[in-house]
Amino acid sequence: xxxxxxxxxxxxxxxxxxxxxxxxxxxxxxxxxxxxxxxxxxxxxxxxxxxxxxxxxxxxxxxxxxxxxxxxxxxxxxxxxxxxxxxxxxxxxxxxxxxxxxxxxxxxxxxxxxxxxxxxxxxxxxxxxxxxxxxxxxxxxxxxxxxxxxxxxxxxxxxxxxxxxxxxxxxxxxxxxxxxxxxxxxxxxxxxxxxxxxxxxxxxxxxxxxxxxxxxxxxxxxxxxxxxxxxxxxxxxxxxxxxxxxxxxxxxxxxxxxxxxxxxxxxxxxxxxxxxxxxxxxxxxxxxxxxxxxxxxxxxxxxxxxxxxxxxxxxxxxxxxxxxxxxxxxxxxxxxxxxxxxxxxxxxxxxxxxxxxxxxxxxxxxxxxxxxxxxxxxxxxxxxxxxxxxxxxxxxxxxxxxxxxxxxxxxxxxxxxxxxxxxxxxxxxxxxxxxxxxxxxxxxxxxxxxxxxxxxxxxxxxxxxxxxxxxxxxxxxxxxxxxxxxxxxxx
RNA sequence: CGGGAGGUAGUUCAGCCCGGUAGAAUACCUGGUUUGGGACCAGGGGGUCGCAGGUUCGAAUCCUGUCCUCCCGACCA
Numbered sequence: 327x328x329x330x331x332x333x334x335x336x337x338x339x340x341x342x343x344x345x346x347x348x349x350x351x352x353x354x355x356x357x358x359x360x361x362x363x364x365x366x367x368x369x370x371x372x373x374x375x376x377x378x379x380x381x382x383x384x385x386x387x388x389x390x391x392x393x394x395x396x397x398x399x400x401x402x403x404x405x406x407x408x409x410x411x412x413x414x415x416x417x418x419x420x421x422x423x424x425x426x427x428x429x430x431x432x433x434x435x436x437x438x439x440x441x442x443x444x445x446x447x448x449x450x451x452x453x454x455x456x457x458x459x460x461x462x463x464x465x466x467x468x469x470x471x472x473x474x475x476x477x478x479x480x481x482x483x484x485x486x487x488x489x490x491x492x493x494x495x496x497x498x499x500x501x502x503x504x505x506x507x508x509x510x511x512x513x514x515x516x517x518x519x520x521x522x523x524x525x526x527x528x529x530x531x532x533x534x535x536x537x538x539x540x541x542x543x544x545x546x547x548x549x550x551x552x553x554x555x556x557x558x559x560x561x562x563x564x565x566x567x568x569x570x571x572x573x574x575x576x577x578x579x580x581x582x583x584x585x586x587x588x589x590x591x592x593x594x595x596x597x598x599x600x601x602x603x604x605x606x607x608x609x610x611x612x613x614x615x616x617x618x619x620x621x622x623x624x625x626x627x628x629x630x631x632x633x634x635x636x637x638x639x640x641x642x643x644x645x646x647x648x649x650x651x652x653x654x655x656x657x658x659x660x661x662x663x664x665x666x667x668x669x670x671x672x673x674x675x676x677x678x679x680x681x682x683x684x685x686x687x688x689x690x691x692x693x694x695x696x697x698x699x700x701x702x703x704x705x706x707x708x709x710x711x712x713x714x715x716x717x718x719x720x721x722x723x724x725x726x727x728x729x730x731x732x733x734x735x736x737x738x739x740x741x742x743x744x745x746x747x748x749x750x751x752x753x754x755x756x757x758x759x760x761x762x763x764x765x766x767x768x769x770x771x772x773x774x775x776x777x778x779x780x781x782x783x784x785x786x787x788x789x790x791x792x793x794x795x796x797x798x799x800x801x802x803x804x805x806x807x808x809x810x811x812x813x814x815x816x817x
Numbered sequence: 818c819g820g821g822a823g824g825u826a827g828u829u830c831a832g833c834c835c836g837g838u839a840g841a842a843u844a845c846c847u848g849g850u851u852u853g854g855g856a857c858c859a860g861g862g863g864g865u866c867g868c869a870g871g872u873u874c875g876a877a878u879c880c881u882g883u884c885c886u887c888c889c890g891a892c893c894a
Contacts, residue, residue, distance in 0.1 A: 330829085337888095339887090339888075340887085340888090343887080354885075354886060354887095355885090356884085356885070357885085358884085358885065358886090410893095410894070411894090413892080413893080414892090414893070448894095449894080480893080480894090482892085482893065483818065483891080483892055483893075484818095484890090484891090484892080484893085490893080537894085541894080542894085543894050544894070546894090549894075551894090563894075566894060568894085598894085631853095632852095633852065633853050634852070635851080635852065636851095636852095667852090669855085670851085670852050670854090670855075670856060671852060671853065671854070671855095672852085672853085672854035672855050672856085673854085673855040673856090674854095674855085675853095675854050675855075676854070676855045677855080688853070690852090690853060692853075693853090700853080
């Protein structure tokens with residue numbers, strides 16, 4: 327016995343915390359609302375980051391880096407933007423400490439007050455558009471397709487590991503275009519990149535949609551989103567892409583000369599995903615034994631555990647494992663050989679299940695004699711004895727199979743939790759008893775949306791793209807509606 | 818930010834009500850036996866009791882303040 331995990335049924339929140347902490351992804355820190363991402367969790371994030379970074383580059387984007395600090399005056403230039411972020415900003419007011427003459431230790435030096443206070447970026451639109459003003463003169467400078475990997479700070483009242491922390495890591499893309507159409511295409515394209523990443527790498531199915539006006543990004547004309555379904559029936563926004571119109575161009579006076587030599591405001595997008603995706607990954611797939619990580623982004627795809635009596639057997643196994651790991655590595659498979667003699671096999675089995683390693687190979691003297699190895703897959707917990715000959719090919723194929731299985735399982739779960747509702751009683755009952763997305767008609771007003779939220783805590787997660795049009799009556803007001811939207815309680 | 822719970826060894830926790838110089842399990846170290854689902858025996862090391870004040874001859878224990886975490890709520894791309 328050692329690392330007990332709270333079951334999902336007993337306490338879903340605690341289960342999630344247990345997995346993150348005991349699975350070695352992150353720790354709490356001495357700073358309120360901030361976490362330490364541990365090496366195993368960071369390796370997972372690095373794999374996600376690398377895959378996304380490649381996708382951004384493949385779609386023509388380049389990376390750059392803008393300052394952590396934003397002059398306070400910048401934030402207030404776009405009215406909706408300041409409204410949305412002002413309440414959760416960390417502010418730098420001084421630039422020096424000194425020893426208190428009264429002996430109270432280090433104190434802020436009141437004489438070192440900043441002329442203009444600096445905001446720790448909650449997002450970088452303002453500092454970036456202030457810069458773009460200098461970079462864009464002509465239509466020949468467009469489109470400008472830039473991404474940055476950075477940390478941001480949002481002073482949240484209530485935090486949860488990965489899902490909502492005061493400081494988090496993310497990427498933010500900021501692009502500038504000559505036309506409205508081109509900017510919209512960009513925002514939609516990047517949403518599709520996110521959706522592809524979530525589905526193909528994280529094995530998390532997502533719904534592509536647009537946000538309602540009240541859920542829209544502060545300063546955007548349209549916010550596109552991908553929404554995922556967690557195992558407790560709550561929705562989680564996994565990524566957003568915004569069509570910013572000319573709002574920031576106007577706020578920061580960014581104009582370009584078109585082909586007719588007329589000055590026009592630039593059209594903009596921004597888009598981001600964060601370490602919150604790690605939380606989504608945990609809650610979408612894992613079980614009561616621990617994490618279940620999809621092979622394409624798992625830090626270790628395969629772990630090999632030797633089982634032996636005495637040094638002689640150990641040597642024989644070591645030799646065989648060396649051959650196997652060489653084969654696996656040649657196929658680009660990330661493999662760990664755990665021959666630590668301090669822990670026994672049973673302990674290791676439990677440990678790597680907790681850590682969600684997709685495939686485990688156990689190999690002992692008996693196996694060597696018979697030329698076989700025990701292969702255990704984390705997702706289904708199936709165990710098979712497989713011939714050592716051709717094992718690398720078998721494992722490579724198994725990893726693919728696990729990736730597909732995890733996606734299909736999550737998709738079946740998600741699809742089963744999209745339920746249509748046509749009456750208010752049914753809507754409320756579904757939310758309480760079943761959870762998930764509820765597809766219902768909505769009259770399109772913010773007042774109705776707000777009233778539903780107040781009564782049920784459910785919000786409109788999105789209006790799905792390519793939604794089928796359908797005449798109906800609003801679930802709440804009874805007013806006419808042309809399509810169903812997806813409601814859910816959300817993280 | 819409001820309500821509740823908590824912070825004592827690396828970890829999980831007992832001790833606190835009723836003040837008297839800190840304990841268990843596990844982990845760790847040494848030696849040995851072990852190794853196919855979280856091993857066993859023997860010996861050993863490890864804690865300014867979150868932090869800062871106060872009361873007291875004496876504080877993990879009582880009082881005040883403060884920091885951090887969890888749960889619920891308010892708030893929140």
